[in-house]
């Protein structure tokens with residue numbers, strides 16, 4: 001293999017992926033497996049499309065410490081170590097802020113923010129004596145932008161970005177790199193409602209410079225990059241994969257003319 005390609009080599013690495021029954025988690029699990037990693041996929045639900053035999057699966061609720069500890073133990077018992085933790089599981093939350101309930105807030109925060117913390121700390125307890133590892137948290141463009149009717153989700157994704165930065169500086173001394181990926185709008189079940197409506201989809205496409213939504217496989221390259229030596233000097237970063245959405249500052253319709261032309 002040429003040296004530059006070897007930089008991206010993750011073959012033989014042991015990876016755990018949460019939320020693996022979903023759109024991005026399924027793509028990440030299959031993508032890592034195709035790149036030669038040994039994958040333990042986890043989700044609170046069984047996958048709708050079964051994984052092939054090379055990908056192991058364990059039912060896991062990431063909001064429960066006992067489940068997460070059992071997941072990491074399973075990876076180490078089965079494969080002997082853990083090199084990569086991809087914390088991808090999350091749920092949406094769709095209430096107007098003034099109507100969001102305490103239960104709704106707690107549920108979203110426990111899966112989306114506590115889940116990645118539990119997964120990171122259980123992984124680190126194995127990675128520290130191993131001499132290092134990589135953690136990749138799946139954040140969101142809503143780690144940076146506010147969005148109406150998503151108060152708990154936005155708060156939880158802001159927390160994922162801060163969790164990533166804090167763990168990165170704390171665990172750098174153990175050679176554990178902690179980074180996050182902030183996806184824009186991807187075609188997954190989480191967006192089923194919007195994907196079913198031309199009317200709702202049109203403004204999303206109009207505000208995205210690349211002029212389309214993303215397919216789940218388009219997240220895989222960035223995960224491999226962050227898991228490999230190609231990113232050896234990166235830690236504490238939140239890498240945006242959003243078709244240019246954030247660069248446009250959430251500008252609502254990029255097909256509109258530049259208004260200052262008329263002044």
Ligand SMILES: NC(=O)c1ccc[n+]([C@@H]2O[C@H](COP(=O)([O-])OP(=O)(O)OC[C@H]3O[C@@H](n4cnc5c(N)ncnc54)[C@H](O)[C@@H]3O)[C@@H](O)[C@H]2O)c1
Nearest residue numbers: 019021022023024044061062088089090140185186188190
């Ligand atoms: N799809 C997008 O446009 C988009 C944009 C930004 C960020 N994200 C993030 O990407 C990640 C993946 O989302 P997706 O779009 O694939 O959604 P998805 O709904 O297809 O997948 C999420 C998965 O998480 C699982 N899950 C929910 N609660 C769980 C729990 N307690 N324990 C374990 N698993 C649990 C679900 O069963 C589901 O399979 C999430 O972190 C999401 O916030 C997605």
